[in-house]
Amino acid sequence: MYQYSEQDHQLLLERVEQFRGQVQRRLKGQLSEDEFKQQRLRNGLYLQLHAYMLRVAIPYGLLSAEQMRTLAHIARKYDKGYGHFSTRQNIQYNWPQLEDVPDILDDLAAVEMHAIQTSGNCIRNTTSDPLAGVARDELEDPRPYCELIRQWSTFHPEFNFLPRKFKIAVSGAIHDRAAVAVHDIGLRLVNNAENETGFEIYVGGGLGRTPMIGKLIRDFLPKEDMLTYLEAILRVYNQLGRRDNLYKARIKILVHETGEDEFRALVEEEWQKIKATGLHLREQDIDRIKAFFVDPEYDDLPDTDREFENQILSNPDFARWADKNIELHKQSGYRVVYLSLKSAHQPPGDVTADQMDAIADLADKYSLSQIRTTHRQNLVLSDVKLQDLHALWLELKKLDLATPNYNHMTDIISCPGLDFCALATARSIPISQEITNRFDDYDFVNDLGDLSINISGCINACGHHHVANIGILGVNKKGTEVYQLTLGGSAREDASIGKIIGPAFEADQIVDAVSDVLTVYLDKREDPEETFLTTYRRIGQPPFKEKLYG
Amino acid sequence: MGNYIKDRKPADDEWMPFTGLEEADSLPAGDIYVPLEEWVAARGMLLGRNSRLGVSLKNTDDLTLIKDDLERLDLIVLEFPKMADGRAFTQARLLRDRYGFKGEIRATGDVLHDQLFYMQRCGFNAFELRSGEDLTGSLKAFTEMTVTYQPATDEEFPIWRRDT
Numbered sequence: 001m002y003q004y005s006e007q008d009h010q011l012l013l014e015r016v017e018q019f020r021g022q023v024q025r026r027l028k029g030q031l032s033e034d035e036f037k038q039q040r041l042r043n044g045l046y047l048q049l050h051a052y053m054l055r056v057a058i059p060y061g062l063l064s065a066e067q068m069r070t071l072a073h074i075a076r077k078y079d080k081g082y083g084h085f086s087t088r089q090n091i092q093y094n095w096p097q098l099e100d101v102p103d104i105l106d107d108l109a110a111v112e113m114h115a116i117q118t119s120g121n122c123i124r125n126t127t128s129d130p131l132a133g134v135a136r137d138e139l140e141d142p143r144p145y146c147e148l149i150r151q152w153s154t155f156h157p158e159f160n161f162l163p164r165k166f167k168i169a170v171s172g173a174i175h176d177r178a179a180v181a182v183h184d185i186g187l188r189l190v191n192n193a194e195n196e197t198g199f200e201i202y203v204g205g206g207l208g209r210t211p212m213i214g215k216l217i218r219d220f221l222p223k224e225d226m227l228t229y230l231e232a233i234l235r236v237y238n239q240l241g242r243r244d245n246l247y248k249a250r251i252k253i254l255v256h257e258t259g260e261d262e263f264r265a266l267v268e269e270e271w272q273k274i275k276a277t278g279l280h281l282r283e284q285d286i287d288r289i290k291a292f293f294v295d296p297e298y299d300d301l302p303d304t305d306r307e308f309e310n311q312i313l314s315n316p317d318f319a320r321w322a323d324k325n326i327e328l329h330k331q332s333g334y335r336v337v338y339l340s341l342k343s344a345h346q347p348p349g350d351v352t353a354d355q356m357d358a359i360a361d362l363a364d365k366y367s368l369s370q371i372r373t374t375h376r377q378n379l380v381l382s383d384v385k386l387q388d389l390h391a392l393w394l395e396l397k398k399l400d401l402a403t404p405n406y407n408h409m410t411d412i413i414s415c416p417g418l419d420f421c422a423l424a425t426a427r428s429i430p431i432s433q434e435i436t437n438r439f440d441d442y443d444f445v446n447d448l449g450d451l452s453i454n455i456s457g458c459i460n461a462c463g464h465h466h467v468a469n470i471g472i473l474g475v476n477k478k479g480t481e482v483y484q485l486t487l488g489g490s491a492r493e494d495a496s497i498g499k500i501i502g503p504a505f506e507a508d509q510i511v512d513a514v515s516d517v518l519t520v521y522l523d524k525r526e527d528p529e530e531t532f533l534t535t536y537r538r539i540g541q542p543p544f545k546e547k548l549y550g
Numbered sequence: 551m552g553n554y555i556k557d558r559k560p561a562d563d564e565w566m567p568f569t570g571l572e573e574a575d576s577l578p579a580g581d582i583y584v585p586l587e588e589w590v591a592a593r594g595m596l597l598g599r600n601s602r603l604g605v606s607l608k609n610t611d612d613l614t615l616i617k618d619d620l621e622r623l624d625l626i627v628l629e630f631p632k633m634a635d636g637r638a639f640t641q642a643r644l645l646r647d648r649y650g651f652k653g654e655i656r657a658t659g660d661v662l663h664d665q666l667f668y669m670q671r672c673g674f675n676a677f678e679l680r681s682g683e684d685l686t687g688s689l690k691a692f693t694e695m696t697v698t699y700q701p702a703t704d705e706e707f708p709i710w711r712r713d714t
Binding site: 007008010011014015017018021022030035038039121151152153154155156157158159160161162227235238239243273277278279282285288289 | 633634635636637639640643648662664665667668669671672684690694695696697698699700701702705706707708709710711
C-alpha cells in the first residue's frame, strides 16, 4: 500500500497542530460555534444528537493491520469501545470529547491516518472497489488513481469551500462494487477500441432528497488527463453551482438544470485551457504511484485444495459460510473473504475494539496484514490461502464475524438513524435488527439469493435506500415514525433508483411488509436463479402493490 | 494597527474605495478603486487619471470584462460575502494563472484566519481581515501549513513532479 513520504507526514503533523489551535480558539471563545463548525467539519468532526462524532478517513478503504489496531485503541481510549464503518469506507466514532480530538488525531497521524476532508463542503475522501487489485474481473487496479486524487484533492486551495460536499468514486472492474453511478463524480476504467485503458466519467449522481444516476459526460478520457479533467469539472461547479439553496447545491442539480450537453461543453472548454498544465500526468508519475500497489509475493498454489473440499463436505456450517462470504481471487490458490458486520447482535457496520484487534491479528496471520472496508459496511480479508479458510472461519465465528449473508437480505446497509443522528427523523437500527432477527434462517435467506435491503432514517439517504432492491425510508409523520418502501433500486453497474410503492407503514408493520414483498418475489420468479431485481424489473410494481395494499 | 495584511505583513491601506462616480471633478485624489459596473461605465474617464486604479468585483462578476485592462489596473478586490462561499478562490486563480495579473489581489468580506492559507495559494496577496479578527495571530496562517500537494498559483507542479 501507499507509504507516506516525509512530506506526507509533515502535512499531517501540521494539520494536527492547526486543528489544535482551532479547538483552543473555540474553547477560548475566539471562534463562534458557527465559524468553528466550518473548521471542524473539514476535519470530520460533527456535533450529533448526543455528542461529537469523528469520521476518520480510510482512503479507498485500505487499512494495514497496524492501522486497525490504532482504530481499536482509539475506540477504547476515547470512545465507548466500538467504531462504525460507513458506506463511504470510513470509520466513525460516536462519543469523543472535543478536548480529546487533537490527541486522537496525533494517534492517527502516527499510523498515517487522519480525518481531513471527511466532511464539509469540500472534496471528500475518495472511495473505491474493496476488491481492488485482487478481483478477477478487474481491468486495472484503481487504487493508484485514487491515491493521485487523494493527493490532488487534499487541501485543494480553490475547492475547499464548494457549494456542497463532493464525493468521488473510482472503479477498475467490470462489476461495479464502488457505486460510481451515485457519486458526484464516478470514474470507471474502461478499454477503448484501440485497446487503451482510460476512464468513463460520470457526473451528477447522488442520493438524498433528489436521487439521480450520474450522467456519462465522457466515454473515454486518457489516464494522463484525469486530474486536469477533474479540475475542470470542479472549477465549473465552484463557479456555477447554486449556493442560494442548500438542497439545490449539489453538482447533480447543476448538471440537471444546465443540461447534460451544455454542462459537458462548459467542462470541455475549461479543460482545453488547462489540459497541458502542470497537473497533466506523465507516464512516470502514474508509474511511480503504481509502484506502491504492486502485487504482493503470492505463493504458487493450485486453485483447489483437497482438505478444503473435505471440510466443505463434512461441515455444513462451514460450507454455507464458504458459499456466501468467499469470492474468487485473481491469484490461484487464494480467496477473498468477506467479514460480515451484519450479525443479529450489533448494529450494521459496528465493530468493537476487541474485534478490531482480533481482525488485525487475523490479517497478519492469514492475509498479508491488510484489511479493506466496503461500501456495504463490511470488511474484507483479501488474500487468504484456500488451505487457511477453515482455520480463519473458526476464528471469525468466535468473533461473531462469520454470518453467511454477504449480498443477501440480512446484509443490510443502515444509517445510524434517530438513535445517534441529529438529522434523522426515524429510527433505522432497530428496524434493521428486527429484519435480521425475523429472517435469521439460513435456508430462507439463501433461497432468496442476491438481494439488498437498505434503510435510511431520513430523507438525506445516508442508508442509500434509493439504490436498494428493497429500500426503507423512515420519516416522521405527525409525531409518528413511519416507513416508506421503495423497490427496484441498484447501486451496481445496472444502477437505478428505486420507486416508492405506496403509503408508508407503521414501525410495527414494516417488517411484515418486507415479508410480503419477499413472498410475491418467491411466488413470481421464473426459477430460483432469477434474482429479485430481475423479477421486479420483469413484472413491475402491480403484484407487489396488490399484496401490500390489497 | 488596522486589519490589513499585505504580502504577509501588517500594512497601511493606501487605497480608497469609491462609488457614486459622475464626473472626473468629483473624484478624490490618490489611489481609488471602484465597483465593476462603474468601471465599465466610466472606463475612459478613469483611465485618463494620473493615479493608481483598482476595481472591486462581486464573486459572480465576469472577469473577461476587465481582462484587457489588467495592465492598467493595480488592484483587484474580490469579495467573500460569507466565508463558506468560495467562488472568489476561482476568480483569483484565473486572474493570476490565466490572465497574468501582476498587481494586488485583495480579499474582503468574511475573511478569517482559517482561509488565508487557501487564499494566498490562489493568488491573493492582500487581505482585509473581518473586524474582530486577531491580526497578529492570523499571520501564523501563512506558515502553519508548509506542505502542498497540488499545483496552484504558487506552484506550477504537483508535489510528485517538484523534485524530478
